[in-house]
Amino acid sequence: MAHQGASGALNYGKAKLRRKLINGAPVFSEHVEDALFEYLERERSAGRAVSNRILSEEAVKIANSMQFGNFIASSHYINRWKQRAFRSSANSLRRRNGYTLYNMANMDQTMVRIDNPANRTNNVVGKSTIRIVNTGCARRGFTVCLAAYATGHKLPAFIIFKEQSGKIPARALQAFAYQAPIHKTQAATNAFEEYDTDVLYVPAGCTSILQPADVYWNKPFKSTLQCLWEQYMREEARTPKGNLKKLSRQHVLDFVAEAWAAVPEETVARSFKGCGISNVLDDSEHSDLHSRLADVGAVVPDHDGVQAECCDLFFATDSEESFDGFESD
Structure with missing residues (x-):
């Protein structure tokens, strides 16, 4: 193995080898990543917090001990490592x-x-103040929960107006959820068990690459919402006092339903393949991955179940503050 590492450094050169490692290319990362997972398992089993910085330092130590030269475990490498781990765990669940x-x-x-006004507008040159009218509800909001299957079938949108917690209730069924404390409460865990549901948490900071909703659904959904709001504003409905009339809850419900219906089922189905969740397991559909995920590198298969166990520890932290650099999207 030492000979392979030395050969890699010799053939690729420092700059090229570094690019290949950071881009997730399978030069010799499988052995480093397996050892890094084992380290993570030991640390988390002992109850110690493991930040990105600690993982980076340990990855460099492991690479040096294996005589792999020119290895830099940057924050990009660690994020790509988490993304590969997520896809590996998803594939393991599917096989099992x-x-x-x-x-x-x-x-x-x-x-x-x-209030959902546009961020940009055309205007006459020379104006010092650019104003876009609204109904005075710019700070008022609500939570929309979107859910869909890998077949492309969309479930009705789940809307929550003002509540004490401002979070989706734990009773809501979830199959793939992003890293947020509400998804790991005991009530949510019990609900998953009741419905015989396996939950795979998307690593914090990786939802913009791994989560179908973030990558494919939210932009067209919110774009349609904005268009509907602009149409409503052009109708200029007024109150008896002459002020612009605020949207009613029924307006909000109708807008959300229409915007969600406007997202094509083909886009939803493609989103699961683009995020590497529903692709065939022989990796023959690698070309279906979206460009940012395709650069992550090959998915390393499980070795004695280490990855699945460590992923559960890694992505189920009790406190996000203990994970330096793991901010959620």
């Missing part, structure tokens, strides 16, 4: 349970403002 497209779902909650 024989899941079909009807068994895989993604659910995401997103904040929506009642």
Whole structure:
């Protein structure tokens, strides 16, 4: 193994080898990543917090001990490592349970403002102040939960107006959820067990690459919402006092339903493949991955179940503050 590492450094050169490692290319990373998972398992089993910085330092130590030269475990490498781990765990669940497209779902909650004006507008040159009218509800919002299956079938949007917690209730069914404390409460865990549901948490900071909703659904959904709001504003409905009339809850419900219906089922189905969740397991559909995920590198298979166990420890932290640099999207 030492000979392979030395050969790699010699053939690729420092700059090229560094680029290949950071881009997730399978030069010799499988051995480093397996050892890094084992280290993570030991540390978390002992109850110690493991930050990105600690993982980076340990990865460099492991690479040096294996005589792999010119290895830099940057923050990009660690993020890509987490992304590969997520896909590996998803593939392991599919192999073990024989899941079909009807068994895989993604659910995401997103904040929506009642006033939804555009961020840009055309205007006459020379004006010092650019104003876009609204109904005075710019700070008022509500939570929308979107869920869909890998087949492309969309579930009705789940809307929550003002509540004490401002979070999606734990009773809501989730199959793939992003890293947020509400998804790991005991009530949510009990609900998953009751519905015989396996939950795979998307690593914090990786939702913009791994979560179908973030990558494919939210932009067209919110774009349609904005268009509907602009149409409403052009109608200029007024109150008896002459002020612009605020949207009613029924307006909000109708807008959300219409915007969600406007997201094509083909886009939803493609999102699961683009995020590497529903692709065939022989990696023949690698070309279906979206460009940012395709650069992550090959998915390393499980070795004695280490990855699945460590992923559960790694992505189920009790406190996000103990993970330096793991901010959620």
